[in-house]
Each structure stands twice: as C-alpha cells, then as structure tokens.
Amino acid sequence: MKRKWLYQVLILTISLFIGLSSNLAIICDHHWVESSILPPVVTVFRDDHQHAFMLGWDDEMDDLRFSFIEDEFGFRHTSFAVTGRLNDSVFWGLDMLFRGHDIQSHSSEHLHFARLNSSRIELLLGQSINDIERLYGYTPIVFAYPFGSHSSESDSIIPNYFDVGRGIGSEKTNRGAWPITSRSCCLHSAPTCNGITGDVVDRLTISFEEMLNNEGHRAYKCYGHSGWFNAREREQFEKELSKIAEHDNLWLTTWGEAIAYQVVRDHTVIEDYHTYSENIKFKTVAPELNISRYPVPVTYRVEIPRDWDNLAVLDDGRIIPHKIVENSSGKYLLLNSTPRGQIIEITTQRVVDTTGPVISGIHITYTTEGVLVLFEVSDFHGTVCDVNMTIVTDIGSFDFDRIVNPTFWSNNTYGRVVFNASDIYAITVMASDSSGNIGVSSNE
Numbered sequence: 001m002k003r004k005w006l007y008q009v010l011i012l013t014i015s016l017f018i019g020l021s022s023n024l025a026i027i028c029d030h031h032w033v034e035s036s037i038l039p040p041v042v043t044v045f046r047d048d049h050q051h052a053f054m055l056g057w058d059d060e061m062d063d064l065r066f067s068f069i070e071d072e073f074g075f076r077h078t079s080f081a082v083t084g085r086l087n088d089s090v091f092w093g094l095d096m097l098f099r100g101h102d103i104q105s106h107s108s109e110h111l112h113f114a115r116l117n118s119s120r121i122e123l124l125l126g127q128s129i130n131d132i133e134r135l136y137g138y139t140p141i142v143f144a145y146p147f148g149s150h151s152s153e154s155d156s157i158i159p160n161y162f163d164v165g166r167g168i169g170s171e172k173t174n175r176g177a178w179p180i181t182s183r184s185c186c187l188h189s190a191p192t193c194n195g196i197t198g199d200v201v202d203r204l205t206i207s208f209e210e211m212l213n214n215e216g217h218r219a220y221k222c223y224g225h226s227g228w229f230n231a232r233e234r235e236q237f238e239k240e241l242s243k244i245a246e247h248d249n250l251w252l253t254t255w256g257e258a259i260a261y262q263v264v265r266d267h268t269v270i271e272d273y274h275t276y277s278e279n280i281k282f283k284t285v286a287p288e289l290n291i292s293r294y295p296v297p298v299t300y301r302v303e304i305p306r307d308w309d310n311l312a313v314l315d316d317g318r319i320i321p322h323k324i325v326e327n328s329s330g331k332y333l334l335l336n337s338t339p340r341g342q343i344i345e346i347t348t349q350r351v352v353d354t355t356g357p358v359i360s361g362i363h364i365t366y367t368t369e370g371v372l373v374l375f376e377v378s379d380f381h382g383t384v385c386d387v388n389m390t391i392v393t394d395i396g397s398f399d400f401d402r403i404v405n406p407t408f409w410s411n412n413t414y415g416r417v418v419f420n421a422s423d424i425y426a427i428t429v430m431a432s433d434s435s436g437n438i439g440v441s442s443n444e
C-alpha cells in the first residue's frame with residue numbers, strides 16, 4: 001500500500017516536471033532527452049506494411065513468361081529451381097534476379113524425398129546449394145519439396161541446410177500465418193495442391209480477401225507452376241493480380257526475401273539509442289547472424305518529435321531514403337537498413353549531397369543464350385535509387401527502365417541479359433541517388 005502511494009507521488013512529480021519543461025523535454029547530464037519518445041522498433045514487414053504477398057513458381061518451366069509482373073503490378077516471385085537442370089540456362093535466372101525476383105532450391109533432382117535415405121537427401125541438398133552458389137553467387141535459404149514429398153527423416157535434415165522447407169499442401173486453419181514455422185514444412189494459401197494454376201486462378205482474389213479478413217493473418221503464400229497456364233488462365237491471373245495490387249498496405253515480396261527479412265528481424269539488436277535536441281542516434285547490429293547470408297534491409301520505425309520536419313537520415317554517414325508517418329499516437333519515421341553494427345542518425349540539420357552515383361566496371365559476356373552486361377554502381381554520400389540501361393545490339397535496341405541489385409547479393413553489382421543477341425554496339429547506364437543526383441556511363 002505504502003509502495004503504491006510512493007509510486008503515485010513519483011509519477012505526479014515526473015508529470016509536473018515534464019509539463020513545466022519546454023517541448024516535453026528534460027535535461028540530462030549529457031544531452032536533451034525526449035521523455036515521451038519511444039525507442040525504435042523493427043517492423044513486421046518492409047515499410048511497415050501490414051500484409052505480404054509471396055508468390056513462388058516450381059520447376060522453372062515458364063517462369064520468364066511471368067517475370068513481367070514486376071513491371072506491370074509490382075509483384076515479384078521466387079523460382080524454386082531444380083538446380084541440376086540449370087547449367088545451360090544461367091541467363092534464365094540472372095534475368096529474373098536483375099528484375100527483383102528470387103531463385104531458391106527445389107533440390108538438384110526432382111525426386112520423392114519420402115523414398116530417399118538420409119545420405120541421398122544430404123547429397124541432393126548439398127549439390128543444389130552448390131549449384132545456386134556457383135551459378136548465381138549466393139546461398140539459398142528456402143527449400144521446396146519436389147512433389148511436396150517429405151518424411152520425418154527429410155524434415156529433420158532440411159533445417160541443417162535451409163531456414164524453411166516449403167510444402168505444397170493447402171493452408172486450411174492457419175491461412176496467412178506469419179512468421180511461418182522455420183525449420184518445418186510450410187504450406188501455401190491457394191486452395192488446391194495445384195496452387196494458383198487451374199480453376200484456382202479465378203479464386204485468387206477471393207482467397208486473398210479471406211486472408212485479409214482473418215484477424216492476425218498476414219502473409220498470402222502462393223505457389224504454382226508457370227508452365228501449366230493456358231491462355232485463358234494467364235489472362236485471368238493478370239486480372240486477379242491487378243485487383244490484388246490495388247491493396248495499399250501490401251508488401252509484394254518473394255519467399256526468399258520475406259523469410260530473410262524475418263530472420264534478420266529476429267536477430268536485430270538496437271543499441272546506444274539516444275535522443276538529442278537536433279537528432280536521434282542508434283546502433284543496429286545482428287550479433288548472432290551471418291548477415292552476408294541474409295543481406296536484406298529491415299524497416300525501423302522511429303518515433304520523432306511532432307515538430308521535426310525536413311529531416312535527413314544517415315546510415316554510417318550516408319544519406320538513406322525515409323518516409324514520415326503521422327497519426328493520433330505520434331509522428332514516426334520509417335527507414336530501411338541492414339544491421340551491420342553501424343550508426344543510424346536522424347537529424348534536423350541540413351545535409352547536402354551533390355555527388356551522383358559512380359558507374360564502373362562494365363563487363364560483357366557472350367554465350368549461346370545471349371549477352372550479359374554486368375556493372376558496378378556505388379554512391380559514396382547517398383543511396384543508389386534508380387538504375388537503368390539502354391543497349392544497342394545486333395537484334396535491336398533495348399531500354400531497361402528498372403534494374404535492381406539482386407536480393408541476396410552483398411555487392412554493388414547490377415546487370416541485364418539480352419537473350420539471343422550476339423553483338424553489342426552501344427551501352428549507356430544511368431543511375432540516380434536519393435538526392436536526385438545522376439551518374440552516367442557510356443560505352444560505344
């Protein structure tokens with residue numbers, strides 16, 4: 001009883017003190033502390049979206065036929081590839097990676113895992129990981145069971161190699177659950193085991209809306225076979241996607257990116273958080289994670305004083321983009337960053353960046369598939385935002401409006417494939433940064 005009374009007096013004293021001091025701030029030994037400001041949090045999904053849509057294709061049949069969806073609607077997919085088939089079609093995957101899609105493992109051979117002994121399973125998984133590392137330069141983190149076939153034995157082996165083993169069953173009671181059980185069989189949201197192919201295409205939006213209406217359900221996890229679509233189904237699929245894309249609080253992501261985001265989020269630690277009168281600083285680190293395996297940015301939501309405007313956000317001194325959200329509970333800043341032990345600073349002071357991105361090392365590879373152009377884009381004071389390329393070849397000229405650095409690459413490499421071309425006459429690469437500065441490189 002006495003303790004409660006003391007507690008109330010303490011609260012009253014603090015409230016009075018806060019109320020009297022200007023701008024709800026109290027002076028400490030070293031700096032100003034905004035007493036009402038909450039420390040940063042990592043949001044559930046990128047950009048604080050409340051729902052996610054993850055699309056996966058199995059068996060790499062006609063995935064390229066659907067890779068236009070990132071241009072038209074913003075959707076991205078994961079190709080679960082049978083990696084033993086990819087040796088002669090490396091550009092197939094690179095083309096998708098530079099559009100923002102993702103490649104993960106569907107074993108190196110398409111076999112029933114329930115019928116295999118453990119040493120065979122280990123061999124197939126190891127081979128498949130090696131294939132993706134060798135061909136695409138990163139380690140896959142998600143596995144899709146061929147035929148959805150699995151056993152308790154395979155389920156106990158998969159976690160030694162991948163973060164998630166994905167099945168093909170239909171989610172019934174936990175449709176939209178997130179996070180999904182890592183290290184176990186993950187099910188998809190589409191109503192039949194054919195995923196989004198067949199008659200299910202017509203029900204995609206209905207099934208998606210059902211997920212949205214379920215309290216606590218967040219991630220629509222979809223899979224199908226791109227090669228099974230006939231013309232009518234493909235048309236219907238595009239119609240359904242256009243309706244889903246209208247939903248404004250939806251993260252359009254890939255299986256690989258969504259799971260990597262969740263892993264990084266689970267491991268992120270925010271240290272040394274301080275608020276001052278002109279800035280907020282914190283350190284972000286994932287001490288127990290090999291971040292090069294999951295090099296994806298997570299979103300931090302940072303509360304800021306209501307009267308702060310015209311802010312700059314610095315990630316180890318480099319300007320990064322941000323978004324401000326204001327509602328009845330406060331004013332927040334959203335920023336994306338990969339935890340690497342760096343200092344994030346949000347400042348009300350003016351920060352100017354007048355230098356554009358630097359494009360270097362344009363490298364061309366000719367194969368029977370076509371030509372591959374690789375180059376580096378770096379920005380020393382800001383963040384690379386848009387990268388595009390115009391290329392003139394023997395089969396015509398091409399404008400690639402939006403080129404991305406692949407999700408799982410820990411470098412600054414960008415590129416593009418021109419299938420069936422055998423000669424290049426001219427290349428122009430352009431890149432802009434978050435302050436609108438532009439860098440150009442031409443190779444004629």
Ligand SMILES: [Zn+2]
Nearest residue numbers: 058059146147
């Ligand atoms: Zn398959």
